[in-house]
Amino acid sequence: MLPNECKGIWTIGEVRNGEINPVSYELLAWGRKLADKLEIELSSIILGNGIKEELTELFHFGADVVYAVDHAKLEHFLPDVHARIYEALVKEYKPEIIIASATTYGRTVMPILAAKLGTGLTADCTELDVDVRERILLQTRPAIGGNVMATIKTPAHRPQMSTVRPRAKKPLTIDNSRNGKIILKSYPPEFYKSKYRWISFEKDESVASPIQESDVIVAGGKGMKDGGNFKMLYDLAKKLNGAVGASRAAVDMGWIPYSHQVGLSGKTLSPRFYMAVGISGAVQHIAGMSSSEVVVAINKDPDAAIFKVSDFGIVGDALEILPVLIKKLSNEVNENG
Ligand SMILES: Cc1cc2nc3c(=O)[nH]c(=O)nc-3n(C[C@H](O)[C@H](O)[C@H](O)COP(=O)(O)OP(=O)(O)OC[C@H]3O[C@@H](n4cnc5c(N)ncnc54)[C@H](O)[C@@H]3O)c2cc1C
Numbered sequence: 407m408l409p410n411e412c413k414g415i416w417t418i419g420e421v422r423n424g425e426i427n428p429v430s431y432e433l434l435a436w437g438r439k440l441a442d443k444l445e446i447e448l449s450s451i452i453l454g455n456g457i458k459e460e461l462t463e464l465f466h467f468g469a470d471v472v473y474a475v476d477h478a479k480l481e482h483f484l485p486d487v488h489a490r491i492y493e494a495l496v497k498e499y500k501p502e503i504i505i506a507s508a509t510t511y512g513r514t515v516m517p518i519l520a521a522k523l524g525t526g527l528t529a530d531c532t533e534l535d536v537d538v539r540e541r542i543l544l545q546t547r548p549a550i551g552g553n554v555m556a557t558i559k560t561p562a563h564r565p566q567m568s569t570v571r572p573r574a575k576k577p578l579t580i581d582n583s584r585n586g587k588i589i590l591k592s593y594p595p596e597f598y599k600s601k602y603r604w605i606s607f608e609k610d611e612s613v614a615s616p617i618q619e620s621d622v623i624v625a626g627g628k629g630m631k632d633g634g635n636f637k638m639l640y641d642l643a644k645k646l647n648g649a650v651g652a653s654r655a656a657v658d659m660g661w662i663p664y665s666h667q668v669g670l671s672g673k674t675l676s677p678r679f680y681m682a683v684g685i686s687g688a689v690q691h692i693a694g695m696s697s698s699e700v701v702v703a704i705n706k707d708p709d710a711a712i713f714k715v716s717d718f719g720i721v722g723d724a725l726e727i728l729p730v731l732i733k734k735l736s737n738e739v740n741e742n743g
């Protein structure tokens with residue numbers, strides 16, 4: 407499709423276990439910023455079974471329009487069926503930008519869709535912006551082994567398609583007064599034929615980690631000096647009702663399992679509070695925590711890059727500071743019962 411034929415921003419919503427998955431709302435936060443800049447409509451596209459009741463939630467989180475396909479055959483994710491429906495929708499309504507989450511769903515269906523539409527796809531973006539004059543999506547992601555951040559454009563083809571890391575952005579504040587237009591689509595039976603057969607869903611517990619569920623993260627890096635010192639991080643995290651994260655260097659040292667790694671090749675988080683202890687602040691680490699609400703860093707090097715993304719910084723030896731913090735918090739708990 408050509409640039410001048412297309413208008414509007416679409417986000418690809420996800421349904422899990424019959425419910426709209428929160429990544430759908432995160433995507434609307436990404437899309438809203440771009441749609442406001444371009445002064446165009448933001449839509450959420452959602453495929454599932456028995457989803458009609460929940461669709462208005464998408465307006466409360468920023469959508470102007472919802473395109474939905476509600477069909478029993480969409481109960482489970484079959485990539486060829488979903489891609490076929492998206493292709494039909496895109497060819498009919500011609501959006502200029504499509505954003506999906508870099509979840510297993512997005513990583514599977516978006517490349518198929520890009521190939522079907524003959525357009526580009528930038529995977530795993532950490533930032534999106536638009537050149538308003540040229541109407542070009544600026545898709546930023548780490549490149550060359552994570553050593554540089556590259557901004558990629560799709561100047562000649564439409565739609566411009568990206569996936570963004572889940573949890574890299576928080577959903578917008580819910581606004582129950584927002585409303586919009588629902589377009590319910592249906593397709594003939596041959597659209598639902600698949601070469602795949604859904605057997606079952608099995609969660610990969612090895613990659614599950616409490617850090618993705620927690621609003622408070624206390625993360626340690628190589629500056630912790632030894633795996634045994636991580637006990638202090640667990641103690642502090644417990645006092646703060648949080649979980650323990652880590653830099654890749656700490657994981658590589660075998661001090662903590664990979665499921666706790668934060669960053670480019672680990673988890674992306676946006677907790678309310680992130681404490682980086684003995685972490686230098688390499689770009690690959692920051693890619694996983696930069697959207698935290700409040701960042702506190704403890705580092706003995708006053709010039710450490712982590713201080714550039716911190717709201718509060720403590721310059722000093724973490725191994726001396728952590729016991730003081732833990733003791734102070736214990737005293738407060740005792741005093742306040
Ligand atoms: C493709 C690729 C992907 C990557 N993915 C990730 C990723 O997902 N996550 C990630 O974290 N990294 C990742 N990295 C690695 C990244 O580049 C850094 O090497 C890593 O983040 C460094 O970890 P660190 O900050 O713990 O260690 P260092 O860089 O060694 O920093 C240690 C810090 O501790 C401080 N320190 C030392 N002693 C003390 C003390 N007693 N008290 C207080 N502070 C002290 C030092 O001043 C220093 O700032 C990736 C790299 C590549 C190339």
